[in-house]
Amino acid sequence: MDDHGDVREKILFGKYELQTLLGQGAFAKVYRAKNLRTGQSVAIKAMSLQNVQKGGLTELVKREISIMHRLHHPHIVRIFEVLATKKKIYFVLEFAEGGELFAKVRKGRFNEHLSRRYFQQLISALSYCHSRGVFHRDLKLENLLLDEKLDLKVTDFGLSALTDQIQPDGLLHTRCGTPAYLAPEILANKGYDGAKVDIWSSGIILYALNAGYLPFNDRNIMDMYRQIYKGTFRCSEWTSPELKRFLHRLLDSNPNTRITVEQIMGDPWFKKGYKHIHTDATDCFGLEDYEDNSTQYDFLNAFDIISFASGLDLSGLIGSPDCSIVVERFVSAESPERIIEEVAAKAEEGRMTVVRKKDLGVMVERPNGDIIFTVDIHRLTDKLALQTNKRCTTVWRPMELSKDTARANGCTKNYRKP
Numbered sequence: 001m002d003d004h005g006d007v008r009e010k011i012l013f014g015k016y017e018l019q020t021l022l023g024q025g026a027f028a029k030v031y032r033a034k035n036l037r038t039g040q041s042v043a044i045k046a047m048s049l050q051n052v053q054k055g056g057l058t059e060l061v062k063r064e065i066s067i068m069h070r071l072h073h074p075h076i077v078r079i080f081e082v083l084a085t086k087k088k089i090y091f092v093l094e095f096a097e098g099g100e101l102f103a104k105v106r107k108g109r110f111n112e113h114l115s116r117r118y119f120q121q122l123i124s125a126l127s128y129c130h131s132r133g134v135f136h137r138d139l140k141l142e143n144l145l146l147d148e149k150l151d152l153k154v155t156d157f158g159l160s161a162l163t164d165q166i167q168p169d170g171l172l173h174t175r176c177g178t179p180a181y182l183a184p185e186i187l188a189n190k191g192y193d194g195a196k197v198d199i200w201s202s203g204i205i206l207y208a209l210n211a212g213y214l215p216f217n218d219r220n221i222m223d224m225y226r227q228i229y230k231g232t233f234r235c236s237e238w239t240s241p242e243l244k245r246f247l248h249r250l251l252d253s254n255p256n257t258r259i260t261v262e263q264i265m266g267d268p269w270f271k272k273g274y275k276h277i278h279t280d281a282t283d284c285f286g287l288e289d290y291e292d293n294s295t296q297y298d299f300l301n302a303f304d305i306i307s308f309a310s311g312l313d314l315s316g317l318i319g320s321p322d323c324s325i326v327v328e329r330f331v332s333a334e335s336p337e338r339i340i341e342e343v344a345a346k347a348e349e350g351r352m353t354v355v356r357k358k359d360l361g362v363m364v365e366r367p368n369g370d371i372i373f374t375v376d377i378h379r380l381t382d383k384l385a386l387q388t389n390k391r392c393t394t395v396w397r398p399m400e401l402s403k404d405t406a407r408a409n410g411c412t413k414n415y416r417k418p
């Protein structure tokens, strides 16, 4: 696939066959693809990485990717894995067969029963994510997809926070694309609570499902913002008094008095026919779990490796950032200490010097101080370690390395000017 998104390279990472372009959003292109090993259909969301290369992804982004990966809920599009090249990051997603909910509403508004069914599924997904500290922040009909049974699948959970991070110039900010869903407190630009913002947007969605049009809609965008800010909207004549009352609780322009997820679940209009979804306890995780112990996971894939890779130098996972440096990464079941012992033993056999790094890792040098290769180890789980070997095709002499390259490769020596 080239940078313009043409499907020229049909096979991605030897694993996924790209089939068709499904659509394009503010910051990404989405393709339908097939997992060549399992035959499973997936959606692949490709995002440009221009801005990431400069500073590397922040800890916050790595943490978010890792958390998003662990969202398992029947009404949330699963993220199977994340892959990267030098220029792009690819999210491999569960494929939603039924298309967009938006396409269905466009054909005709839903009755209250159907509107409630989808709204209940949306709130179930929100409740699950919010309790795990993940907020959507870009909820809109276009992000509500359907599966083969025409049940809801919310997509892009956590992605807006991520794109804020990796598109720091703000030019392609997702929020610019969807002003009709913006909560008043975002317009006021005073900082906001992700949970409250999602509830506001869910109110816009419920209104639109039942009315067939958006509550705040004006050709003049400033007039529309004024309406949103005041929270003034009119319900259509076919809306029941119970739903009207409920919509006013959702679309309360004051975030402090706006209804909460718990209160929504207790509302008589909402509760009708609601079946609580029990998520598998083994899928559950708390934010604290993540923060307290990032080494506890006992399964891994490329997603985790990217999330844990040092400095998130994504380019090194696929191609080498510098043609003279060869990077190999692999997961090992040996303990980091054992890997270091083995590297040291082999190096000493070859009369090379082993210099231990401050973190888990070593530099292997010739007696004259030329660096031959470096080994970095990251403990991923109790049982697994990620080993990164960096070898130079030409010998690294400390004085030949720029300070940045040296630092990026973990060298701690003093560098003399040649």
Ligand code: ATP
Pocket (backbone or CB within 6 Å): 022, 023, 024, 025, 026, 027, 028, 029, 030, 043, 077, 093, 094, 095, 096, 097, 099, 100, 138, 142, 143, 145, 155, 156, 174, 177
């Ligand atoms: P935004 O960039 O604000 O999210 P968007 O939701 O319109 O805007 P994308 O999320 O990039 O854009 O998605 C583009 C289109 O690709 C969607 O509208 C949808 O039709 C399709 N799509 C996205 N994810 C999937 C998926 N998991 N399964 C099937 N189709 C998908």
Ligand code: MG
Pocket (backbone or CB within 6 Å): 025, 142, 143, 155, 156
């Ligand atoms: Mg989207």
